[in-house]
Amino acid sequence: MTLAQTFNASVAEAAFIADITDRDVNRVVDEAILPEALFAQGLPRARRFPALACALASFYFQEEDLLTKSARQRVIESFVYRSIKLANFEKLLYLNVSIGSFDWEVTLDNLKIELATYATQAKQRLESVLEAESMVISNTEIMAGEPVFMGTRVPVRTIAAWVDSGIPAEEIQRAYPSVTSDMLRIAPIYVKTNPRRGRPPNFGEANKNWTLKKTTRVKLASS
DSSP, X not given: OOHHHHOOBOHHHHHHHHTSOHHHXXXXXXXXXXXXXXXXXXXXXXXXXXXXXXXXXXXXXXXXXXXXXXXXXXXXXXXXXXXXXXXXXXXXXXXXXXXXXXXXXXEETTXXXXXXXXXXXXXXXXXXXXXXXXHEEOOTTSGGGOOEETTSOOBHHHHHHHHHTTOOHHHHHXXXXXXXXXXXXXXXXXXXXXXXXXXXXXXXXXXXXXXXXXXXXXXXXXX
């Protein structure tokens, strides 16, 4: 199996894939919004989400102004219980199918609901998450474990912060010549889907090979 076939997203990853907030992802579990059949081993409280769960969560929250909660859940349940009978349901669960070759339409009270757009967007965002994971490494021997791009010592969070602050790509690449356009695109995605936990390393921890050469005492002017 490929990674995509077995990938169950964390809360942060699911929020990105579904294009909703972390809070709404947690609501999916706490309020039992989605059928348990969509979760790994039927255990929604593990808070790990296959791509199809992300796609349907996206539909649920993005259509809340057009359909009632009950109607949205009926659409999801109808789709899931129709699909679970298919021989390739596991592939569908991880969106390891051609979106165009599958029936994503659900009829509810004579209203036709099309879910293909949500599946397509979720699959594209999942591919970005997987690409980010493949390009980034975290090793305690490199920058004290700070995530860096594979084969470099370029800190991903630094690049993401620069991109998010609007610094032009040319300026970033002058500071970090090894940074490619793909790295600039992937850095913010990696940071969103891998939020920092705990205390960040201080300058000395992140630069163990650096040696202090000189200290300077500065006297502040009195007001």
